[in-house]
Amino acid sequence: MDYFLDIFLIAIGAALINNFVLYYFVGICPFIGVSRRIDMAVGMGFAVTFVITIAAFLSWTITTFILIPGAPISSFIAGFFISKAEAAHIDLTILSYIVYIFAISSSVQFVEMYVKKFFPVLYKSFGVFLPLITTNCAILFACLVIMSNVAGVENPADAWGLGKALTLAFFGGIGFTIAIVIMSGIREELEFCDIPKSLEGAAISFIVAGILAMAFMGFTGVDSGLKKAMKSKDAALSSKLHILDSESQIPKYLKEAEKIEYLT
């Protein structure tokens, strides 16, 4: 049961509370570039969700079985050359960035070929967006979060399983889709608005995105409320929603947000 609660918290956290676009600012380029029309935005959102899930699967597998110290495959291969005890300490996480970017590029290439072969109509509607996904930060970001939760944890028992990794990636993609679809809806209406000439185009989109981000800040309370409700059941579940390290700057935002609550 705890496991499902964990999964649920990760899903809500990735899709709404810490929305990839509006909270972590990853995937801004397609968010601004491809949000002129709703149908394009939906297509982009689903393409990203699909690729991000595949990339998360690949990166979790690679990290768990090859990169982390004492991973089965790397220590097995190294076992031929050095002693077994030494082989268990081999740490390949320094290669993670290069490996991930390679995994992402090749999975995008693979998805592109697959879609081209079996769904030619879909392929045409995606056009140039598919190759562009390679340079979408959201995907690499998901891989990095998964890595920090597999390789960065102090207690090996806390490391994420495949289920959690896929949940984070899939719902992160859903969150991206939600954000980009809302944004494109607003921008379609914005076409008919009379806005200052110098703000036209990207500038007004950023201001709209700021207002959207403020709206999504409203979910911050959901996070602590859920945690509070769960704390009475299981204290160990607390702080699972902080995807990143507690010392990083992002939880500082939360502290600031709490400050506002105290002030008002």
Place this chain on the structure above:
Amino acid sequence: MAQDPTSFERFIQGIIPENPVYRQLLGLCPTLAVTNNMKAAMTMAGAVAFVLFGANIVISLIRNLLKPHLRIVIFTLTIATFVTIVDRFLAAYMYSMSKALGPYIPLIIVNCIIIARCEVCASKQSVITAGADAIGQSIGFGLALASIAGVREILGTGMFFGLRVMPLTWPDWVIMVLPPGAFFTLGLLLGTFNLIESKMAKNKNKG
């Protein structure tokens, strides 16, 4: 190759006329994410400058060996190598900053500025031009980050580089250091930039 810009032109263009953030709208993730204080923003600008310079030089050196269909992969792998160097360096010498920047340092790999510069300049022109281009673009990126981070830090906390500049009675606009503040600041600065440019263009036409 005669019509390609020279080194000096590349250098100047990167700073204002083709500013990576305000003109080309590239590399927006770090621009928005790390600009809630000056220190983080400048560290990020330095990291991007190093990676951009290194990647531009290397790509320019191997530009005659590149195959067109594989070039993007080569770009990203080169960039990933330099990003790993920066990441390890920061973790070794500026640990708290490396923690604060978190995943945004590895995200430099998919920063469009660097891929765009490799594609536009380094894969076609000589090493010196590519180097000048990298320095110019880095200065432009640094200035853009500094402008956004300056506005956000001063309005959000009343401080600049951690030093108090606003009177103590200044009510901190907490929203400016939160995510929405980043979008507002960038949107308004972008608008201001467009306004100034259209005014200048008008004056030129009159003159």
